[in-house]
Every structure is written in C-alpha cells, then in structure tokens.
Amino acid sequence: MTRRFVRGALVVLLVGAAAGGGYLLRDRSGRPATAEVGTTKTAAGATIAEALQGSFVGVAEHVRPAVVHVGTIQRAKSRRGPAAPPGAEDPFFRDFFNQFFGTEGPDPRSEFRRPGLGSGVIIDKRGLVLTNYHVVKGADEILIRLSDKREYRGQILGTDPKTDLAVVRFQPDHQLTIAALGNSDALRVGEWAIAIGNPFGLDQTVTVGVISATGRSDVGVATYENFIQTDASINPGNSGGPLLNLKGEVVGINTAIVAAGQGIGFAIPINMVKRVVDQLVDKGKVVRGWIGVGLEPLSPELAQTLGAPGTGGAVVSSTMAGSPAAKAGLQSGDVILAYDRIPVEDYRHMQRLVAETKVGTSVSLELLRKKQKVGVTVTIAELPDEGARRGTGPPPRQ
Incomplete structure (x- = not known):
C-alpha cells in the first residue's frame, strides 16, 4: 500500500468516525453519550492493518501463478566421477533434485550433471519467461515448473550478460497467467515491495519489505547497473523472480544480495528490463x-x-x-x-x-x-x- 493510499484510508476512517461521533453525541434521553476513545483508535488501526494485509494477500494470489521455478542442468566430462554441487549433501536438496531431474543419468565415469535453480516470471502467453542470465548460464537442460507443478522443457531465446537478463521459452498446453509490468521510474523510496520466488527450492515463497533505494550502481554484478535496493527477503534461488508493487505489477527482477549483510537485495528495474527483453525477443540480441x-x-x-x-x-x-x-x-x-x-x-x-x-x-x-x-x-x-x-x-x- 502506498503512503497516499494509507493516508486516504486514514482520512476515510476519520471522516467515518466524525460522522459516527455526531450520532453519539447524545442518546434519546438527552444525556451526553460516552465513547471509548482508545477502542476507537485501536479499531481504526486494525482496519488499516487489515486493508494492508488484504493488499499483500491479493498480490500474492494474483501473481504467484505467473512465477515459475527454473531448474537447470550443466553436463561436464569427468574421468573421476561427478562433482557434488553446493548443498548436494543436504537431504532436502538431494530429494528435491532427484524428484525434479530424476536419479538416472549418464555413466558418472564419463559425465556429471550439475544442477542449479532459480526463479522466473511469465511475461507472454506464448510461454516466454524472464529470468537472470546467471540462472541459465551454461545450462544444457532447462526445466520450467509452474505453480500448479506442471513441468516443461525450456529453451533459451536470448541472453544479455551485460544486464544479467535472459528470456527462456517453453511450449504451454494451457492458458497461462501473465505478470503485468509496471513503471520502475515511478518508484519512491519507502514504498512497499513484494518478492516472490523459490529461495533454496522453496517454491512460491512470498516476502515483503520496502524500496530501500533506487539508482544503485557500482554493485559489481553487471556492466550496466541501475539497481533497485530492497529489504524484502531475497535468498539464493530468488534470482530471476519478480519484485512487485502493491498493484501486483513487476517493478524489478531480483538479482543479487549482499552476502555479508541482512536485508540488502538488488533488483534490475523493469524499465531497463523492457528495453532489453524487447530486443531479445525480436532480434535474439541487444544492440547498444x-x-x-x-x-x-x-x-x-x-x-x-x-x-x-x-x-x-x-x-x-x-x-x-x-x-x-x-x-x-x-x-x-x-x-x-x-x-x-x-x-x-x-x-x-x-x-x-x-x-x-x-x-x-x-x-x-x-x-x-x-x-x-x-x-x-x-x-x-x-x-x-x-x-x-x-x-x-x-x-x-x-
């Protein structure tokens, strides 16, 4: 909820309280009526909180079907058997990757399969998924898993390492939920921000924070940087997922976090993303x-x-x-x-x-x-x- 909406809701509540107060000034006997001021303030605050909560719930319910899990496999030759990916010994990750990619694979003496995971957001009914370049970099196989657990093979349509963006395509067999793209130039510091993604393989995780800053550069992630900073919780696996406003519009693509810090995440502003994606879809590359x-x-x-x-x-x-x-x-x-x-x-x-x-x-x-x-x-x-x-x-x- 933007500050303007909060103020508007508060004004409406105050107007309603004043009108109600007019009816409470006297009862039928003519004696002054009493009002529980503390109770009224508490009720007003609860109403505002419930409205804000409803906004978060509405965004989550509307956008989650457009957020996908992006799973990748890199194949590499090895004479000494497969190398264990980070976290491979964790039982949760082992079960997850076995379920997602299967336990059968090539002869480990000649090839190993390195799994990876990230997030993405559907931006076109033709099955176009927006994600980070580093999520799909070097991938030999890409699997897209929707919120309803349907799985599809993905194919890279185009990548742009200079902004860390990629577009992946899959062939849908039903109508898709498409995420609406907002206007990142209109963002103000202090606005609510909602992140949806798959941190550590926990699909469809929703976290909430604020826009902490805009125009961050010198982060060291990409050649062209103009990041949105947010304190909405972002973790490994969130990469490529959407950062949303309270209208449910995508205002950024979550990309990086400060490893040594808490509550410091960065997202590529959606207006920059639009310029890149349009060229990737039309030309397969970006001309600058x-x-x-x-x-x-x-x-x-x-x-x-x-x-x-x-x-x-x-x-x-x-x-x-x-x-x-x-x-x-x-x-x-x-x-x-x-x-x-x-x-x-x-x-x-x-x-x-x-x-x-x-x-x-x-x-x-x-x-x-x-x-x-x-x-x-x-x-x-x-x-x-x-x-x-x-x-x-x-x-x-x-």
Missing part, C-alpha cells in the same frame, strides 16, 4: 549505442581542478581513434555535463544513456573544457563486441 570514450568519475578533487561546479558529470579519460567521440572532437579531460539536455549524474549514468540511444541518432553534449562550457554533437554508433570494456565500460582503476 556507443561513442568510443573512456570515462571516469568526477571526484571532488578533480572537480575543483577542472573547474566543475560539482561532482555531477563524467570525465573523458580517453577517446578511441576513428570513434564517434573522436570525430565530434571530444578530448581527454572534458567533463560531460549533459547528454541530449539530460544532466549527467555520473559516469555510469552517462554509460547507460549512450547504451540506450538508438544507433544513428545525433545527440548534443554539453561539455566543460578548460573551465569553459562547450557544446558538441555526436552521432551514436553500434557498440562493438569489446566496446563496453574499451569505450563506455567501467574506468580503469589506478
């Missing part, structure tokens, strides 16, 4: 923009040296010969302040802005060069295979 510059953060010390008004922006550390940036005249030491009139927050923000721009688009850049503002226009090219590392990827650490 590129200008061919090395970028580094604008520290307070560097900002003072370069005459920048603050630490917002990205510093050009290098330009590649023949790149769009070189052709536009960008120089080492330039501070990029704005991209197509959008203020640049930091180098990772600049990285995402370029990557999300359509190839062939001409974009204006506002620069700070030798303490003077300069404007240039750059034409976006397609990111080469190694472009993320050399052109718009993380800066070298010195």
Whole structure:
C-alpha cells in the first residue's frame, strides 16, 4: 500500500468516525453519550492493518501463478566421477533434485550433471519467461515448473550478460497467467515491495519489505547497473523472480544480495528490463549505442581542478581513434555535463544513456573544457563486441 493510499484510508476512517461521533453525541434521553476513545483508535488501526494485509494477500494470489521455478542442468566430462554441487549433501536438496531431474543419468565415469535453480516470471502467453542470465548460464537442460507443478522443457531465446537478463521459452498446453509490468521510474523510496520466488527450492515463497533505494550502481554484478535496493527477503534461488508493487505489477527482477549483510537485495528495474527483453525477443540480441570514450568519475578533487561546479558529470579519460567521440572532437579531460539536455549524474549514468540511444541518432553534449562550457554533437554508433570494456565500460582503476 502506498503512503497516499494509507493516508486516504486514514482520512476515510476519520471522516467515518466524525460522522459516527455526531450520532453519539447524545442518546434519546438527552444525556451526553460516552465513547471509548482508545477502542476507537485501536479499531481504526486494525482496519488499516487489515486493508494492508488484504493488499499483500491479493498480490500474492494474483501473481504467484505467473512465477515459475527454473531448474537447470550443466553436463561436464569427468574421468573421476561427478562433482557434488553446493548443498548436494543436504537431504532436502538431494530429494528435491532427484524428484525434479530424476536419479538416472549418464555413466558418472564419463559425465556429471550439475544442477542449479532459480526463479522466473511469465511475461507472454506464448510461454516466454524472464529470468537472470546467471540462472541459465551454461545450462544444457532447462526445466520450467509452474505453480500448479506442471513441468516443461525450456529453451533459451536470448541472453544479455551485460544486464544479467535472459528470456527462456517453453511450449504451454494451457492458458497461462501473465505478470503485468509496471513503471520502475515511478518508484519512491519507502514504498512497499513484494518478492516472490523459490529461495533454496522453496517454491512460491512470498516476502515483503520496502524500496530501500533506487539508482544503485557500482554493485559489481553487471556492466550496466541501475539497481533497485530492497529489504524484502531475497535468498539464493530468488534470482530471476519478480519484485512487485502493491498493484501486483513487476517493478524489478531480483538479482543479487549482499552476502555479508541482512536485508540488502538488488533488483534490475523493469524499465531497463523492457528495453532489453524487447530486443531479445525480436532480434535474439541487444544492440547498444556507443561513442568510443573512456570515462571516469568526477571526484571532488578533480572537480575543483577542472573547474566543475560539482561532482555531477563524467570525465573523458580517453577517446578511441576513428570513434564517434573522436570525430565530434571530444578530448581527454572534458567533463560531460549533459547528454541530449539530460544532466549527467555520473559516469555510469552517462554509460547507460549512450547504451540506450538508438544507433544513428545525433545527440548534443554539453561539455566543460578548460573551465569553459562547450557544446558538441555526436552521432551514436553500434557498440562493438569489446566496446563496453574499451569505450563506455567501467574506468580503469589506478
């Protein structure tokens, strides 16, 4: 329930209490009536709590059928027999994997099967499942298990390691429940957040928390990072599952946790996911923009040296010969302040802005060069295979 809804519910309750109070002012005998103030407040609070509880229950009942278990198997040759996967000695995991994948397998002297598990969410009636790339990376077999325990063989439709996203397809034999995708740009810190997934193989687990922060980068999970942080409980096996708002809309894809911390999880914002998934479904790959510059953060010390008004922006550390940036005249030491009139927050923000721009688009850049503002226009090219590392990827650490 959003804060606005809580306030609205409270206003309605107060209005109702005031109206009821009008009827309680006097009884038929004309004597003043008494009201149990503490009881009234308790009842009002209970009503709000029940409404909030109803929202959680409604989201869980509506979305759980769209959340799937993603099981994987990696096959590898071995002369010494199969290597035990993490947790394989745990009786629960042993029984689970035997049930899910079967106990029969190839000759262990020549091949072993390494199981893995994660979560996913159905986004299309054709049987398209959205999950994390690291869930299906290297998988030789993929099994999709629905909330009703039906199982299907899955096939990778497309992957994007740079955002840790993947789309898996299976052939449904009945009508599927599809998850609605929300708008992650509208999220506010403090909103309720609901995670659904399969932590440690415990299918259809629902946990609740809040949006702790947005725009988290430098997490070290992917090349392009703009994570939502949440304290909704996320554990191994939740990867690829949805993070939801109180409308039951997917606002993020749960991806990572801080191992040493409690209540610190990260989800890929759904607006970033949409741009990636559309290309994976249509093309089987993701095409990104590129200008061919090395970028580094604008520290307070560097900002003072370069005459920048603050630490917002990205510093050009290098330009590649023949790149769009070189052709536009960008120089080492330039501070990029704005991209197509959008203020640049930091180098990772600049990285995402370029990557999300359509190839062939001409974009204006506002620069700070030798303490003077300069404007240039750059034409976006397609990111080469190694472009993320050399052109718009993380800066070298010195």
